Amino acid sequence: MSNKVGKTMTRKRFQDKVAIVTGASMGIGRAIAKQLAREGAIVIGCARRKPKLDELVAAIEQEGGRFVSVGLDVGDADAFRQLIEDTAKQYGRLDVLINNAPSVIGGMLVEQSFEDWKKNFGAGLDSVFVGMQAAFKIMIPQKSGSIVNISSVSSLRAAEASGAYGASKAALNHFSACAAMEGAPHNVRVNVVAPGAVDTPGLNAATGKNAAVKKVICDAIPMKRAATPEEVAEAVCFLASDDASFITATILPVDGGKTAQMHVPQFDLTNLDNQAADR
16 A cells, blocks of 8 residues: 555655645645655644644654654744744755645535635635745745645536635646746746545545545545545655656646546446447
């Protein structure tokens, strides 16, 4: 399995590089932080849930990695900007920024409040602008750097009750591509990973911890399952690493084939009229 590969990997693509991961306390962010540390990075992880971050410190140090826990809400623009600046001052550089901190507030258009609309954009786009601007001011002079923004398949396909979230992630995709154009002459790359359903506490919350609902979601994916956080982390770390040194401004779906799928109602293939194909 993918997470086993991550644990046994001996490559050190991020040896002594400095990386910041937002939303690192749970789910995808936690898996990304562990993978970066496993491959040699000094990881600064921030999130609102400080106790869970502190648990991650112990888990990463047990594996011989380096992790710094910072309790921080990326919605606090000044604090987030200061974290990036302080990290660069302390370590002399910033090599990787992973903008992962999520805000997923669903709702039908006629019911969703304007405040919830703004919260989706606040965490999903505004904080990314703040972080990328601060990171660019460090990475451009050092002539290197990689930023990976975590989007969603909701940015690529429409669904009921996901207008605000999907719109914020679609805007993130385009903003990332524009930033990539600015960073490219300076060897600063910006890419996007767009996960589909991922087996995280967030998915469990969205399904009400209902196994039947979760099964319906997974059965609608061509690979018939949700991704693991570790599978998403491996895609993120690939794009962040020098293995992807000539890749920028790309959106990589990690979705088991979902966004490529043409949806048609289920039918019995054995009862098709064979003459229909000749018409």
